[in-house]
Amino acid sequence: MxxxxxxxxxxxxxxxxxxxxxxxxxxxxxxxxxxxxxxxxxxxxxxxxxxxxxxxxxxxxxxxxxxxxxxxxxxxxxxxxxxxxxxxxxxxxxxxxxxxxxxxxxxxxxxxxxxxxxxxxxxxxxxxxxxxxxxxxxxxxxQCSLREAEYALRQAVREAADALGSLQTVATGTRGSDARALIAEAMQAQARHRWPAALSPRHLQVLDTADNVAAILDVAAAAATHRPPTAAAEYSREELLRRLWDVVRAARIASADSMSIRA
Incomplete structure (x- = not known):
């Protein structure tokens, strides 16, 4: 949650x-x-x-x-x-x-x-x-439908991964932690929050994917060992991350709305 x-x-x-x-x-x-x-x-x-x-x-x-x-x-x-x-x-x-x-x-x-x-x-x-x-x-x-949110989340993850991978970076000189371990810890903390049994498999898939992406973004921001070499590259990186956060938020809202909006 x-x-x-x-x-x-x-x-x-x-x-x-x-x-x-x-x-x-x-x-x-x-x-x-x-x-x-x-x-x-x-x-x-x-x-x-x-x-x-x-x-x-x-x-x-x-x-x-x-x-x-x-x-x-x-x-x-x-x-x-x-x-x-x-x-x-x-x-x-x-x-x-x-x-x-x-x-x-x-x-x-x-x-x-x-x-x-x-x-x-x-x-x-x-x-x-x-x-x-x-x-x-x-x-x-x-907001988008649950199906649209699921598609947008997967598409955004692929596009962001490709775009971020193409950006040039330089080492910050800081010693990095084990990113996989940090992400696993973040996901474990999320896992203690249960969802109602009435949620559909699609609800759970969208919410789990959104939580996974959010954990990756949080770890990337907190434990970065590389940074863009120029202000322009830094701006491009921040825009990519912002758009990904927007998709995560939209997916979470779509999941909640599809259960909570009563006719």
């Missing part, structure tokens, strides 16, 4: 569809932190959803499930990044918080008032979710 927001989106959608028990959602989120807190961004939101104000509700996951059951509407994963904020309600506190965190969950029907959730790590064992009011839920950004 790539993020707490993805965990909540997919597991909550499975629960609302009747395929998963509430305890399964709680257990899935516990992999990110044993304690989850839920707070409201303002007093009106707290009163509407019976949350503590001021302060936070300690039984955060249970409160989240209660709110989602009451609303019983679309749940959408958002993974904004610099230069790409599609799917966010512009000018809202939720949008600003989601951009800062790089993730969030949007809840509600397009064009109508809704809610947004953003998680933030507050300590080694604590994650805090903040509930934001959304005046009008943003329209779906038109």
């Amino acid at each position: 790539s993020s707490p927001s993805a965990t909540l989106t997919v597991w909550a959608a499975s629960w609302l569809a009747g395929d998963t028990a509430p305890d399964d959602v709680i257990d899935a989120l516990a992999e990110w932190a044993p304690m989850h807190l839920l707070g409201a961004a303002d007093q009106q939101t707290a009163e509407r959803h019976e949350l503590d104000w001021p302060g936070v509700t300690a039984s955060g996951v249970s409160a989240l499930l209660r709110i989602l059951r009451t609303e019983n509407t679309d749940i959408r994963l958002v993974l904004p990044t610099a230069g790409d904020v599609r799917g966010l309600p512009v000018g809202t506190d939720f949008a600003r918080a989601a951009i800062s965190a790089g993730e969030g969950v949007q809840i509600g029907t397009t064009g109508e008032p809704g809610m947004g959730l953003v998680p933030v790590v507050e300590g080694p064992d604590v994650m805090r979710w903040t509930l934001y009011p959304i005046p009008a839920v943003a329209a779906h950004p038109g």
Whole structure:
């Protein structure tokens, strides 16, 4: 699982569809932190959803499930990044918080008032979710289908590998670690996050491929022993990596959307 927001989106959608028990959602989120807190961004939101104000509700996951059951509407994963904020309600506190965190969950029907959730790590064992009011839920950004995401991910990996292999590089002088071991460690950390049993083999294939590519990109960035010799070559490399990250994000969102968008 790539993020707490993805965990909540997919597991909550499975629960609302009747395929998963509430305890399964709680257990899935516990992999990110044993304690989850839920707070409201303002007093009106707290009163509407019976949350503590001021302060936070300690039984955060249970409160989240209660709110989602009451609303019983679309749940959408958002993974904004610099230069790409599609799917966010512009000018809202939720949008600003989601951009800062790089993730969030949007809840509600397009064009109508809704809610947004953003998680933030507050300590080694604590994650805090903040509930934001959304005046009008943003329209779906038109992400690709799961089949298209699978094809785009495979195509991007091949093209990026060829392009990166053709770039000239020079040694940085730093001693590199075992890249394969680092990637294996990253994948092992991802593997502890379970997916609902209702996910199709295609869902799992797309998500596993996206996680594998993300692990490779993270290791490449953290343990690089070579670099491009010129600013132009460095720019080309960064553009290639950015496009690959974009495909990874699109694949993750497509997987979550195909489960969580309710008609």
